[in-house]
Amino acid sequence: MDLLLDLDAAPGTTLRRRAEHALREAVRSGRLAVGTRLPSTRALAAQLGVSRGVVVEAYAQLAAEGYLVTRRGGGTTVGGAGAGAGAGAGGAGTGGAGASGGAWAGGGRAGGVGGGAWAGGGRAGAGADGGGAGSGGAGAAGDALGGTDAWGAVLGARRAAAQQVKHDLRPALPALDGFPRAAWLAAVGRVLRTIPDERLGYPDPAGAIELRATLAAYLGRVRGVRAAPDQIVVTSGLRQGLDLLWATLARQGVRRVAVEVPGWRGWRQTSEAAGIESVALDVDASGADVDAIADLGVDAVGISPAHQFPTGAVLSSRRRTLLVEWAQRTGAVIVEDDYDAEFRYDRKPVGSLQGLAPDVVVYGGTASKTLAPAVRLGWLVLPRPLVEPVLDGQRRLGGVPAPIDQLALADLIERGELDxxxxxxxxxxxxxxxxxxxxxxxxxxxxxxxxxxxxxxxxxxxxxxxxxxxxxxxxxxxxxxxxxxxxxxxxxxxxxxxxxxxxxxxxxxxxxxxxxxxxxxxxxxxxxx
CATH class of the missing domain: 3.90.1150.10 (Aspartate Aminotransferase, domain 1)
Known part of the structure; x- marks a missing residue:
């Protein structure tokens, strides 16, 4: 299993002390809940790039303090001492922009070849998450095109185009043959054998509570997200979540949003569909140039700080601080797309921006890269003042993913299959x-x-x-x-x-x-x- 720990949070001390501090704070803040199973000492040492002895000693010290419980043959879990001593996930959205009269006060990516797909912002790749045109399924598209004959012609044209592609280097697709079919099938089977009949009715617009609770714990563990289950809204992919979010923010007075350029064109498409003007925010080697954001006259910003698309830049620590301070000072909204944060090879993991300022950051995620784009599951982690307004939109527009799929994903996460x-x-x-x-x-x-x-x-x-x-x-x-x-x-x-x-x-x-x-x-x- 993965566990995000910041060993730079206690500079000037030994690695062991830093590991102890990071683990202790993760438990005290509530990010690691009581009973959470931790990685083995060997696995965590490999993740952190330290010797196993550092982790062994850190585990032993925190076990002595009561933060961890170690059982021979049973692994290490989070104990009760100090758990949730901080504000915890549940209080993440209080105060901040909502209280100060800010933006929420009062309340796919196209396929194809070439052609400057990212000019003005565009994340391309056949079938990638959020491809709105195809999300309605064959029936919906057939109706729009005037019947099954027209839809058959479209499918034929797609097959012909695919046959012309000999070497597909388009981005934004995971390994489709790597989808964990057996694990997913087993999870769906367990859900179908145990789900009560009444759960097969109309779903909760916020999403299945099992998935929201599982996501709150999982995202806290691997991405440093601070949220309670009731701050999470499950969506049919990131784009659908952004449609809901921008429509909500537009009703609450947001008029201009800064979006990364070059960047994913979904930022521009979804915000402008809600009547919000998009303004270019340049990207360099240190990520989005937030030094200039105060001069743009915007109420919100859409950003991918952990792995900017398409440049791969990571938003620097200084710019993260500047961006958060700007949002907290002005009441603006930061919308974080945690794009490709799970896949890293030559650099340390970077925690979510939401974990720094849950009162002003909306965190968006999706299963499109971790599993497959066909698994139409995404989520928004919202500051509390935004939860009900977004849910109002979800109730009106629908788009809640199938509960069986939601419960299957929760099962995969709980059993460690996703890790x-x-x-x-x-x-x-x-x-x-x-x-x-x-x-x-x-x-x-x-x-x-x-x-x-x-x-x-x-x-x-x-x-x-x-x-x-x-x-x-x-x-x-x-x-x-x-x-x-x-x-x-x-x-x-x-x-x-x-x-x-x-x-x-x-x-x-x-x-x-x-x-x-x-x-x-x-x-x-x-x-x-």
Whole structure:
């Protein structure tokens, strides 16, 4: 199992003392509930990048203090001493912007090849989470197109387009063949054998309480999120959650939102659909340039601080502090997309922004990358003043995911199956990432590679003189599906998660041919960022 601990929170002390402090605070704050099973000493040491002895000694000290309970053969769990001594999850939303008369006072990503998909903000990739056009299912689309004949024509066109793609490097897809079918089937079976008949009626608009309680504990453990179950609203993916959120904020007076550029176009699409104007917020190596946010005249900001899409930048600690202080001072809303935070290879985990300021941050998450986009499950963690207004929208518009799916996900998390699945996928994605880097070194040494320390895609900066659109056109003609950055220096955005290692090698070789055909000059060796 994963456990997010910040060993930098107590500088100037030994690693053991820092580990003790981080564990103690996680228990005292209520982030780790009584009875929560902790990772083995070996597993936690590997996660933190420290020796096993550091964790063994930290566990022993906290067991002596009563914070942990260690049983021979039974592992280590959270004890009762000091548990929830802080404000805890339940008080996360009180005060702050809501109390001060702020923004809530008074109350998919497209597929295709190339074409500057991220200009003005766009997260592409066939079938990725939040693809609104396809979320209604075949029946709904057939009605809109005038019947089954039209829908059949659409399916035929899609199949024909897919056959033209020989090498699919589009981002935003996980390994679809890695979906844990057996574990999911077993979870659904357990749900169907035990669910009472009355639970098969109309679902709770907030989502199944079992899933909300499980998510509150899980997100607290792995992402540092501070929330009680009644602050969580389960949605049919992140986009549907944002539709609900922006509509709510628009009713409460939000008029302008800053969104990352380059970035996911869903920010712009969902906010503007609610009548909220979107304003560009530039992104650099330290994440979104929040130093400029005070001059933009915005009431809200949409941001992916742990792994910015598509650049892979991590919002710096200084900028996190500045952003939170701005929101708390002005009553603005921060909307956090915790994009790809689960998949990291060469850097330490980064906690959620919500954990720093649960009174002003709305946290959004989804199962589209951890499991698959077809699992239409997402969630919003809301400051308390926003819970009922968002639920009002959910009641009016519907869109609550199937309770059986919700309970199946809760079952997977409770049994540790999701943790095991993520560990398998991280190992797989690291192999595929390494294969991509090796293939680029061999086939395309003239490009600069960025954003590969985490996530499921990479940004390839093209050499001087290369034209992004020309490379995309040649690649498309040769059956290589990928996207362009469409912002700043010419670059390509390539996904590698939904490919085998041999397929990565073949795709990069084909891409190299396309790049040289469009811009044949040789360049310096590859650089990793």
């Amino acid at each position: 095991r699945h993520l560990r398998r996928q991280r190992r797989r994605y690291r192999r595929q990432r390494d294969a991509l880097l090796a293939a680029l070194e061999r086939e395309l040494p003239e490009v600069e590679v960025e954003g590969v320390a985490a996530g499921l895609h990479a940004v390839l900066r093209l050499p001087a003189g290369a034209e992004e659109e020309a490379v995309l056109a040649v690649a498309h003609a040769r059956g290589v599906a990928l996207d362009g950055l469409g912002h700043g220096r010419p670059a390509l955005v390539v996904g590698y998660a939904n490919l085998t290692v041999p397929a990565v090698d073949r795709a990069v070789a084909a891409l190299a041919d396309a790049v040289r055909a469009a811009s044949p000059r040789s360049r310096p060796r590859v650089r990793r960022a």
